[in-house]
Amino acid sequence: xxxxxxxxxxxxxxxxxxxxxxxxxxxxxxxxxxxxxxxxxxxxxxxxxxxxxxxxxxxxxxxxxxxxxxxxxxxxxxxxxxxxxxxxxxxxxxxxxxxxxxxxxxxxxxxxxxxxxxxxxxxxxxxxxxxxxxxxxxxxxxxxxxxxxxxxxxxxxxxxxxxxxxxxxxxxxxxxxxxxxxxxxxxxxxxxxxxxxxxxxxxxxxxxxxxxxxxxxxxxxxxxxxxxxxxxxxxxxxxxxxxxxxxxxxxxxxxxxxxxxxxxxxxxxxxxxxxxxxxxxxxxxxxxxxxxxxxxxxxxxxxxxxxxxxxxxxxxxxxxxxxxxxxxxxxxxxxxxxxxxxxxxxxxxxxxxxxxxxxxxxxxxxxxxxxxxxxxxxxxxxxxxxxxxxxxxxxxxxxxxxxxxxxxxx
Amino acid sequence: xxxxxxxxxxxxxxxxxxxxxxxxxxxxxxxxxxxxxxxxxxxxxxxxxxxxxxxxxxxxxxxxxxxxxxxxxxxxxxxxxxxxxxxxxxxxxxxxxxxxxxxxxxxxxxxxxxxxxxxxxxxxxxxxxxxxxxxxxxxxxxxxxxxx
Ligand SMILES: Cc1cc2nc3c(=O)[nH]c(=O)nc-3n(C[C@H](O)[C@H](O)[C@H](O)COP(=O)(O)O)c2cc1C
Ligand code: FES
Numbered sequence: 001x002x003x004x005x006x007x008x009x010x011x012x013x014x015x016x017x018x019x020x021x022x023x024x025x026x027x028x029x030x031x032x033x034x035x036x037x038x039x040x041x042x043x044x045x046x047x048x049x050x051x052x053x054x055x056x057x058x059x060x061x062x063x064x065x066x067x068x069x070x071x072x073x074x075x076x077x078x079x080x081x082x083x084x085x086x087x088x089x090x091x092x093x094x095x096x097x098x099x100x101x102x103x104x105x106x107x108x109x110x111x112x113x114x115x116x117x118x119x120x121x122x123x124x125x126x127x128x129x130x131x132x133x134x135x136x137x138x139x140x141x142x143x144x145x146x147x148x149x150x151x152x153x154x155x156x157x158x159x160x161x162x163x164x165x166x167x168x169x170x171x172x173x174x175x176x177x178x179x180x181x182x183x184x185x186x187x188x189x190x191x192x193x194x195x196x197x198x199x200x201x202x203x204x205x206x207x208x209x210x211x212x213x214x215x216x217x218x219x220x221x222x223x224x225x226x227x228x229x230x231x232x233x234x235x236x237x238x239x240x241x242x243x244x245x246x247x248x249x250x251x252x253x254x255x256x257x258x259x260x261x262x263x264x265x266x267x268x269x270x271x272x273x274x275x276x277x278x279x280x281x282x283x284x285x286x287x288x289x290x291x292x293x294x295x296x297x298x299x300x301x302x303x304x305x306x307x308x309x310x311x312x313x314x315x316x317x318x319x320x321x322x323x324x325x326x327x328x329x330x331x332x333x334x335x336x337x338x339x340x341x342x343x344x345x346x347x348x349x350x351x352x353x354x355x356x357x358x359x360x361x362x363x364x365x366x367x368x369x370x371x372x373x374x375x376x377x378x379x380x381x382x383x384x385x386x387x388x389x390x391x392x393x394x395x396x397x398x399x400x401x402x403x404x405x406x407x408x409x410x
Numbered sequence: 411x412x413x414x415x416x417x418x419x420x421x422x423x424x425x426x427x428x429x430x431x432x433x434x435x436x437x438x439x440x441x442x443x444x445x446x447x448x449x450x451x452x453x454x455x456x457x458x459x460x461x462x463x464x465x466x467x468x469x470x471x472x473x474x475x476x477x478x479x480x481x482x483x484x485x486x487x488x489x490x491x492x493x494x495x496x497x498x499x500x501x502x503x504x505x506x507x508x509x510x511x512x513x514x515x516x517x518x519x520x521x522x523x524x525x526x527x528x529x530x531x532x533x534x535x536x537x538x539x540x541x542x543x544x545x546x547x548x549x550x551x552x553x554x555x556x557x558x
Contacts, residue, residue, distance in 0.1 A: 088486045088525040126433075126470045127526040129539045159433055159468030162524060176428030178467040194423060237488035237529035244530045275487070301488050301529075315487050319524055 003261065006223075006231050007207050008247050011099035016134050019141040022102040028147050030210035031109045035150070038213075043114040044070060047209065049217035051229035056082055056165075056202030057273065057297045058372070065199060068189035069115040072197035079112045079120040079151075080174070080193065080200045084158055084165035086125060087274030088319060089299035092233040093203040095245045097131050100207075101138035105153065107206035109142075110213055112151045115199050120151055123170050125158045132157070162323035166371050167200045169325060180325045181371035204233055204298075224250035228290035232298050239304040240264040248289065255285045258302050266305040269387070274299040275316050276376035279383035309384050309391040314342035320377040331374025334365040338381065349403075350396040355385065424454055428464060432471055441475045469523065477512045477519035479557040482536040485522045488529035497533050498522065500547035504554055518557070 005011075014021040022028075034043045048063025069077060081104065085093040097104065108120050122135060132155060139153050156174050158164050164173045168182035171193045192198025208230060212220045221229050228250035234257055237243045241263030248257060254272065258264040267282045272289070273296020280287055280294065287293055303312060321335035338361060341354050362378030369375045385392060428450070435446055442465050451458045465471050483498050502508060505518050512519040528534035531543025542553055 085527050086525065089488050089529050090525075091527040091529055094527045125527070126468075127523075127536060130541065156429070157433060158470075159429060159436075160470035160523075161468050173429065174426065175423075176425035176464070178464055235529065237532060238491045243532070271487075299529075301491075303491065307491070312487060315485075315490060319486060323524065 003246050004231055004249050005247050006211060007204070007233060008096070008100070008245070010103060011095065014100060014102070016099055016101055017137055019102060019138070019145060022100075023145075026214065027102055028106055028109075028142070028145075030213040031106050031113075031147060034110045034113055034213050040070060040114045040116060043110065043213065046217045047114070047212055050208075050212045050220040051217075051224075051227075052205065052208050052212060052220070053228070053291060054202055055204035055208075055232065055298070057087065059291045059295065062201065062205055062208075065189055066111070066115050068187075069117075069197045069199045072190045074197040076119070076196050077115055077117040078193045078196055078198040079108060079115060079117040080167075080170065080198060081108055081120065081122040081206055082165060082167065082170060082200055082202050083122050083128065084125045084170060085128070085203070086162035086165045086323075087276070087297045087299055088316075089235060089237050089271070089274050089301040090297045091235045091237075092245055092298060094128060094131065095235075096203055096207060096233070097128070097135060101135050102142065103207050103210055104203060105138050105142050106147070107209040108153060109148060109151055110209045111199065111201065111206060115197075117199070118151060120153045121174060121193075122153065122155045123158060123164070123174060124155055125165075126160045129157065162319075163325045163371075163373060166373065168371065170200065171198065178325070180327045181373070183370065225288070225290050225292065227292050228295070232289065232295065234289070234298045234300055236262045236300045236302070238270075238300075238302040239267075239307070240302050250295075251288050251290045253286050254280060254289055254294075254300070257289065258300060259285070262300075262302070264302045264304070268303050268305045268307055269309075269384075270303070271301045271316075271380065272299070273297055275319050276372070276379055279380050279387065281387040283387075308346075309388045310342060310345050310395055313380050313384050314339070314346045316380050317342050317377065320373065324373060328368075328370035328374065330365045330367075331369040331371075331377065334361050334369070334374060335377055337361060338377075342381075345392065345395055345399075348395065348399050350392075350399040352396060352400070354396060355389075355392055358385065425456065428454060428456075428461070429468075432461075432465060432468075436471050440478070441472045444473075447473075469521075475512070475516070477516050479517060479538055480519045480521065480536075482521050482523040482526070483509075484524070484526050484528070484532070484534050484536075486525040486529075488525070489532040489534055492532035494533040496547050497535065497545045497550065500550045501535075501554075504550055518554070 044066045052062040053059045163169045164179035169179040173179040188198040234246045270280050271277045272294045277296045278294045317338045321339045324331045326332045447461045451461045509522045528541050528543050533545050534543040
């Protein structure tokens with residue numbers, strides 16, 4: 001299967017600074033169709049029928065979420081576009097915003113109409129400050145042409161924090177607070193930003209909306225698998241010849257993406273979905289990429305045979321320890337202890353009990369962390385313990401042997 | 411300023427401006443001085459510790475002076491696989507400082523950061539707001555020279 005550019009059809013084709021080049025390619029026709037020919041409920045119905053699920057990582061059905069917000073009581077509702085893209089190895093939202101900010105604005109226009117929001121925010125990570133101009137210009141041009149009479153879109157810049165991509169921390173950040181995860185329920189569609197019904201969608205999710213409205217849910221739901229409709233934008237990095245952005249129909253094989261398209265050789269493993277993603281060994285390289293199997297944010301980082309498993313997991317855990325917001329103990333302390341253990345293993349100072357300790361900690365963190373960060377941080381540890389257990393065991397027996405040479409009891 | 415001298419919030423939403431105020435000051439002053447934090451607390455009717463808490467939470471805000479140019483090298487796995495260590499070493503050598511430090515002339519601060527979303531151009535770094543990608547050690551002196 002080759003690449004299929006549906007979502008990205010305008011990227012590197014239109015001029016992201018000139019709305020006319022977008023209008024020439026059916027730009028803003030979907031918004032007009034929704035507002036002139038469809039009720040908000042019908043718009044939501046179309047998105048529901050399409051089977052679109054969130055592209056930010058969690059994969060929640062988009063239409064169902066919108067319906068909750070539509071039905072929620074509230075004098076004021078908000079739409080937030082999550083452009084925080086902090087997941088390691090993910091750069092698709094950057095690519096989309098640099099090349100086609102108009103489709104995003106149109107998608108937000110439709111989403112806001114559907115849920116009944118008059119104010120929307122784009123939460124842009126600080127690292128993407130260079131995209132501020134192109135986004136502002138797209139919003140201004142759309143406003144000038146009269147497409148945004150029903151909606152004010154504001155851009156809020158983050159200030160350097162991975163956890164602020166998590167939806168409840170993100171809302172705290174917009175409210176001018178430290179970005180710490182909130183206890184849930186209540187969930188944002190009923191009580192979100194300033195306690196008002198709020199929909200938070202990833203950039204890529206919103207990019208799908210104009211096409212669904214324009215071409216119909218039926219057309220859209222023909223693409224993909226049973227539970228995974230449409231296409232997905234993948235960010236491929238690591239040991240590949242051609243790192244970059246690839247749009248594929250959901251259900252394609254990992255092998256097609258990393259070997260056929262990106263040109264990986266001697267693959268040892270690929271991590272799919274960012275730092276908290278699943279680790280797929282080469283023996284499973286023909287696995288399908290879908291919500292049923294493995295997907296996450298669509299980040300795919302490839303490691304070849306020359307790479308050390310434990311070094312990789314150690315660096316990944318360091319990331320979580322640094323980015324944990326610190327509010328809940330299982331995540332704050334768990335990631336720290338894991339860094340300590342993996343660090344010892346990495347330098348050849350492991351002990352027999354370490355594997356058990358990693359497994360025990362993983363279970364506690366997954367069960368009791370407040371948000372997705374602590375719940376997902378153990379995934380690469382458990383996956384490598386499953387698929388590359390030998391690497392851990394060999395490292396530990398080497399450590400024990402080295403210590404015995406030095407005359408220290410293991 | 412004591413707690414009860416605090417101006418009551420006209421609107422809880424006033425606080426929405428806080429991050430933008432801090433980001434703006436960070437850009438203009440290069441850091442968030444104590445006096446500034448106190449003044450901001452006063453004008454928003456919040457406690458100093460609230461503002462300080464926010465100022466220290468975000469990695470792009472700093473309560474100590476940063477150099478005129480801030481270099482942030484990505485150390486996450488995709489860049490690590492593309493030898494980000496070599497870039498870290500050459501910056502260290504060129505500037506004579508280690509991560510977290512500022513040159514004595516105040517021209518450069520140097521920090522390590524997590525994925526900046528440029529993994530297709532790994533190894534990558536941010537110099538102020540600009541991304542520099544597919545770096546090699548021999549490109550570093552030129553990039554640094556271009557910083558005023
Ligand atoms: C630690 C953590 C970080 C996250 N970072 C992001 C992010 O950078 N971008 C994003 O769109 N979603 C991120 N999410 C997912 C959001 O919480 C949320 O599910 C998503 O924005 C919903 O949009 P969607 O349904 O369109 O995917 C993160 C979640 C967690 C737990
Ligand atoms: S890992 Fe360095 S930019 Fe993503």
